[in-house]
Amino acid sequence: MKRTRIPAPALERPAPLIAHPAAQLGIAVCAALLIGFATAFAQGLLPHALSPLANSSGSWSLAAFLLALLSRRPWVSCLIGVLSLAAMLAGYDIASLVRGHSPSSGQTLFWLAAAATAGPLLGLAGNAVRTRSRFAPAAAGLMGGVLAGEGVYGLLHIADTTPPAYWACSIAAGVALTAWGVLRNSPALAGVAAALGTAVPITVLFPLAYSPRFLLLFS
Template sequence: MKPADRLSGTWTHVAVVIVVSFLSGMLTFFAQGFLPDAVNSFANSASGWTLVTVLVLAWARVRPAFAAVLGAASFVLLTLGYSASAHLQGLFYDPRLFAVVGVLVGPFVGIATSWLRAESVWKAAAGTALLSGIGLGEGTYGLTRVADTTSPVYWTLVGVIALGLLVAMLIRRLRGVLVALLAVVGTGATASAFNVAYNALGGV
């Protein structure tokens, strides 16, 4: 591929990430009104936006440094899109807190997504630990902290997807004992850290 073609493709991917993130943020606001109760929490959870960011960045297949920037941008745009939908309905949603959270967390999610396909199994293990840990952490939070007001179906599904990613990576790529240990222990540590941070923020 010629450099000009590669650059053009990269900016096309950037444009797609921007548009998809903003529109997804808008959609999650309205999704709270039409999603079934069993999975309604998708539209009002960190894991929902994280999943959108991971999927769009996995599609974009950009380098880690670029993925870090796009990860932050995706989270901020999701927040702004949600706020825009609220305003369209005559409501007010202040996006500043979660925009800041997105700027802080988004780069790590972006890098982790890029590292899933890295040649280095250590990077792949670290990326797996972060993404699986986020999903497992929120799944645990949902089942233990907001179980009285939300359906357990979504939180269980999030946990299963997180563990599915971990198991799939262990089977396909992370076969060394130390590498596998990093992924497993890292997942648990990330899940614990997620719960501490989420409790500090008061959830969503």
């Protein structure tokens, strides 16, 4: 009688450390602290053509969006969106103290409010893009709308004191990101409508975040 060999059970490979939610959150917070710290010093070092990069909310929003790509778990990405914006603020304030400046209370309140309100949306948007969920076109439109909206504000209100080319590039980046989100995930009419349904309103409404009346709430 011929004996049949029973194969040994395959050994399960341990999940990489970065796949653990705590590790993903830790990496995101550390990276955000460094980004915020570097931002404070970059304000005096960047060439004029790139100076808005260290003075715009679009760059910090994009950083939070990209850091949220670390996780496939929506709740982790949501937390990353919140904590990364708060950590960038902390890094910026620490660098300000190192440079001998007092952190602005108004700016601190503004970014804490942004972390609590916009942070979850940016985190979930990054997660949707990574996992290519049905919300991915709208998620790409959200981030694209932020970049385009800030570019519109820059061209309309501060183009005389800042490089207009930078704001034009911000608009182009927002449009490109939105288009990429549609083409990568859902090039059908529904995907286009979802992307434009978030990108266009955010582009139009985003400049209101810089309006004097709104900023008075944080002064």
